[in-house]
Amino acid sequence: MTPPKYELVVQDCDEALRADANYVKALNRRANALEALSRNEEALRDFTAATILDKFQNETAAQAVERVLKKIAVDKAAAVLAVSTWCGTTDPLLTEPRHANLDFHHSRLFLLISLHFDPVCIFA
Numbered sequence: 681m682t683p684p685k686y687e688l689v690v691q692d693c694d695e696a697l698r699a700d701a702n703y704v705k706a707l708n709r710r711a712n713a714l715e716a717l718s719r720n721e722e723a724l725r726d727f728t729a730a731t732i733l734d735k736f737q738n739e740t741a742a743q744a745v746e747r748v749l750k751k752i753a754v755d756k757a758a759a760v761l762a763v764s765t766w767c768g769t770t771d772p773l774l775t776e777p778r779h780a781n782l783d784f785h786h787s788r789l790f791l792l793i794s795l796h797f798d799p800v801c802i803f804a
Contacts, residue, residue, distance in 0.1 A: 689713035
């Protein structure tokens, strides 16, 4: 069995969406391919658009939005944590082991992730 050709799926869906920008099936299909390619922010865009176009009636697309958003948040949090170590911060929000599960209700970390800041040494 040959592996999926996700790049070709993305190209095929791009063409379909050029013909009809509201083609929900193509948005979902491209989003799944983008997620498989670890292009999570693009996948999130497509899953979100599909969810909105379906008037929030498609539970699978809504779950996909949450799944991909979590992946993005974890990646961004890991980047913030890596920078905090590099900067030598002693901020307990970023250094205590109990925060390893990334409790996003902590306002500073959540703000950095949700606003898509690139990690910089702002904790030092």
